[in-house]
Amino acid sequence: QKEVEQDPGPLSVPEGAIVSLNCTYSNSAFQYFMWYRQYSRKGPELLMYTYSSGNKEDGRFTAQVDKSSKYISLFIRDSQPSDSATYLCAMRGAGNNRKLIWGLGTSLAVNP
Amino acid sequence: DADVTQTPRNRITKTGKRIMLECSQTKGHDRMYWYRQDPGLGLRLIYYSFDVKDINKGEISDGYSVSRQAQAKFSLSLESAIPNQTALYFCATSDSAGTVKHFGDGTRLSIL
Numbered sequence: 001q002k003e004v005e006q007d008p009g010p011l012s013v014p015e016g017a018i019v020s021l022n023c024t025y026s027n028s029a030f031q032y033f034m035w036y037r038q039y040s041r042k043g044p045e046l047l048m049y050t051y052s053s054g055n056k057e058d059g060r061f062t063a064q065v066d067k068s069s070k071y072i073s074l075f076i077r078d079s080q081p082s083d084s085a086t087y088l089c090a091m092r093g094a095g096n097n098r099k100l101i102w103g104l105g106t107s108l109a110v111n112p
Numbered sequence: 113d114a115d116v117t118q119t120p121r122n123r124i125t126k127t128g129k130r131i132m133l134e135c136s137q138t139k140g141h142d143r144m145y146w147y148r149q150d151p152g153l154g155l156r157l158i159y160y161s162f163d164v165k166d167i168n169k170g171e172i173s174d175g176y177s178v179s180r181q182a183q184a185k186f187s188l189s190l191e192s193a194i195p196n197q198t199a200l201y202f203c204a205t206s207d208s209a210g211t212v213k214h215f216g217d218g219t220r221l222s223i224l
């Protein structure tokens with residue numbers, strides 16, 4: 001079993017929809033949770049960064065961490081065609097030298 | 113200018129050739145990383161460096177070597193390329209907290 005599981009999709013939604021992207025994990029030592037967005041032929045870019053449990057909001061994006069269920073989510077409100085990309089979750093344990101463990105990414109298409 | 117620059121962007125070469133991929137960054141970060149990305153396998157860490165004198169193997173270092181020429185420069189070499197090293201290669205940097213924040217746009221490498 002992989003340490004981090006992420007449904008690869010593809011996910012296709014109409015413009016304006018609320019998008020929910022999810023990852024599950026098995027290692028209870030993970031403390032830091034990240035979401036990256038990757039456009040075609042580009043490197044990943046850090047979108048959201050959360051420590052421990054709770055919610056974090058940044059504009060149309062909300063990251064949610066439920067450590068009791070070992071489940072993280074990224075919500076995108078009022079989705080736009082420019083949100084079409086692959087979304088990668090990543091996480092790591094405490095300590096500055098812990099390596100990132102990556103999900104495989106979910107491909108999202110927002111249709112005009 | 114991009115924060116992390118990778119050269120070349122694309123490379124096609126033959127089995128057995130030695131190849132060097134170069135990475136330079138303007139973020140002033142001490143930590144640099146080399147990843148490869150393959151469909152269905154996601155991002156996998158090849159090598160990482162926490163400073164000029166510190167080089168560490170990642171999860172898939174066999175067949176690869178690296179050189180940290182300066183704080184801003186980190187190169188990846190394939191000593192004798194083989195077809196299963198065909199992949200998308202990314203260089204990345206992080207601050208001392210360990211969150212990988214900046215990726216280059218990747219090198220698409222094909223080995224025939």
